[in-house]
Amino acid sequence: MADIPAPSRMRVWQRPAWLKLPVLVGIAIIAFWIVTCLTIDLWPTYDPIELGRRLQPPGLDHWFGTDALGRDVLSRTLHGARLSLAMCVGVIFVAVLVGSTIGAIAGYVGGIVDGFLMRLVDITLSFPPILLAMAVTAALGTGLENAAIAMAIVWWPVYARLMRGQVLSVKSREHVEAATAAGASHNRTLLKHILPLTWSPILINATMDFGQVVLLIASLSFIGLGASPPAPEWGSMIFEGKRNFYQWWICSGPGIAILSVVLAFNFLGDGLRDLLDPRSK
Numbered sequence: 001m002a003d004i005p006a007p008s009r010m011r012v013w014q015r016p017a018w019l020k021l022p023v024l025v026g027i028a029i030i031a032f033w034i035v036t037c038l039t040i041d042l043w044p045t046y047d048p049i050e051l052g053r054r055l056q057p058p059g060l061d062h063w064f065g066t067d068a069l070g071r072d073v074l075s076r077t078l079h080g081a082r083l084s085l086a087m088c089v090g091v092i093f094v095a096v097l098v099g100s101t102i103g104a105i106a107g108y109v110g111g112i113v114d115g116f117l118m119r120l121v122d123i124t125l126s127f128p129p130i131l132l133a134m135a136v137t138a139a140l141g142t143g144l145e146n147a148a149i150a151m152a153i154v155w156w157p158v159y160a161r162l163m164r165g166q167v168l169s170v171k172s173r174e175h176v177e178a179a180t181a182a183g184a185s186h187n188r189t190l191l192k193h194i195l196p197l198t199w200s201p202i203l204i205n206a207t208m209d210f211g212q213v214v215l216l217i218a219s220l221s222f223i224g225l226g227a228s229p230p231a232p233e234w235g236s237m238i239f240e241g242k243r244n245f246y247q248w249w250i251c252s253g254p255g256i257a258i259l260s261v262v263l264a265f266n267f268l269g270d271g272l273r274d275l276l277d278p279r280s281k
Helices: 021-042 073-109 111-125 129-140 144-171 174-181 186-197 199-222 234-242 249-276
Strands: none
Touching: 021 073, 021 249, 073 111, 073 144, 073 186, 073 199, 073 234, 073 249, 111 144, 129 144, 129 199, 144 186, 144 199, 174 186, 186 199, 199 234, 199 249, 234 249
């Protein structure tokens, strides 16, 4: 018979240190909402705008009850994920793209260009995010599209300042100076030798910001500057529940959804920070 290796010599798979239980929970929640957004039309749920019996408490027919117009709260919560999460993805993508571009130009060029762009960033960051988003949305008009534009305007300076700091740090390294001395163009130096070393903090920050964007979008809809009725959006659903305070279940569905998304992306961001940032260990 073949010798059985001693237990001490057997290779045992160990979970990476960054893949902690909260990170796994966050990944599972995010996967659930992604699948929900992609397949909700195939689920045997009620029509999110169909009227029925008003203010029904949670039961077998309506697991999360019905609102003041008789619409199923659970169905509206699940369908509302498409609006809220798709809008968040768009806002984060635009903010990262615009902010990283401006920050990279400011950090690499320096001088007057850097001073002008950073003063523009300082002016934007001097306003509280919710007030600036409210002002821009009120100027453009209510609606999800205008709210998304306002959110992108609020969020791009964060990535501009972060990218500028990363570019300034990497620009002074020896391999960048060697590429410049070898005659590499500015575009090649920036795109090939600097930017590939700056993406990890941007990715971590974008993941952590996702939950904050969800909260801010819900806040705009809560005060009437976001989605218009009868669109099933989480913030507007909570506002509808506020008017029927004693029917607690109306707010419970969107409230739990927002809580789960914010916690999930915070957990995932912590895991990515442990994975990509050695200084966090």
